[in-house]
Amino acid sequence: MSDLLTVSHVTKRFGGLDAVSDVSLHVAKGEIVALIGPNGAGKTTLFNMLTGVIQPTSGEITFAGTAVPGKKPATVAKLGIARTFQNIRLFAQxxxxxxxxxxxxxxxxxxxxxxxxxxxxxxxxxxxxxxxxxxxxxxxxxxxxxxxxxxxxxxxxxxxxxxxxxxxxxPEMIFLDEPAAGMNPEETAALRTLIQRLQSEFHLTVGLIEHDMTLVMSLAERIYVLDHGKLIGSGTPAEIQQDSAVVAAYLGGGVHA
Structure with a gap:
């Protein structure tokens, strides 16, 4: 599979703090890839840069061969990127x-x-x-x-x-920011099926931020792990569960597929 999204040495600095520091990753067309890490690790900040909500301080982001930095969210959407947010943002009325x-x-x-x-x-x-x-x-x-x-x-x-x-x-790719937050087990099970359908029926590439590790391990083909803005691990679910740095920083040894 060819890479649809490429992130190269991306940093986002707020004042003197690096919310995201020198992160590089790639997502192949058709994959489900998860981004995990503790609260405050920089996950949503990275999603915001990938979708044009904020601009990186440095580094490169390329989607389908087109540079993302400098483009507004509406322009990024036209490139083929869609997203959801941690807090639901529907037009309620x-x-x-x-x-x-x-x-x-x-x-x-x-x-x-x-x-x-x-x-x-x-x-x-x-x-x-x-x-x-x-x-x-x-x-x-x-x-x-x-x-x-x-x-x-x-x-x-x-x-x-x-x-x-x-x-x-x-879109060609959809970013889901903590879609299972606030859901009960039945709703989470239905969500798992829905995300699988996004890939299989709608032929979408999926980027997922999620704290429900059972959901992540059952869905993701590859996982990236952030901690304090830095990428500390990447690999398949099985590899991530055996990564000592990831277990120490986040998983705590208590998550199984």
């Missing part, structure tokens, strides 16, 4: 359907004249968006709640809507 369609705006270049004059191109784009929305509602088992306000849904369902909304942008 909008329906599930409208949340999904709001995420599609960058896919369809709507010019002023076709909109005002209601030219055929406007209706074609509208039809494509409607069909894609219906496909996502079905795929993510959201049809029954499609017209409900997103903010009124159970927590686990909101997480599903958030992931569906990210997929609505038609």
């Amino acid at each position: 909008l329906s599930v359907r409208d949340n999904l369609q709001a995420a599609m705006t960058h896919r369809y270049v709507e010019h002023f004249v076709p909109i005002v004059l209601r030219l055929p191109s406007f209706y074609r784009q509208e039809q494509v968006a409607t069909e894609w929305t219906d496909q996502l509602l079905t795929a993510f088992d959201l049809t029954d709640v499609a017209d409900m306000d997103a903010g009124n849904l159970p927590y686990g369902t909101q997480r599903r809507v958030e992931i569906a909304r990210a997929v609505a942008t038609a």
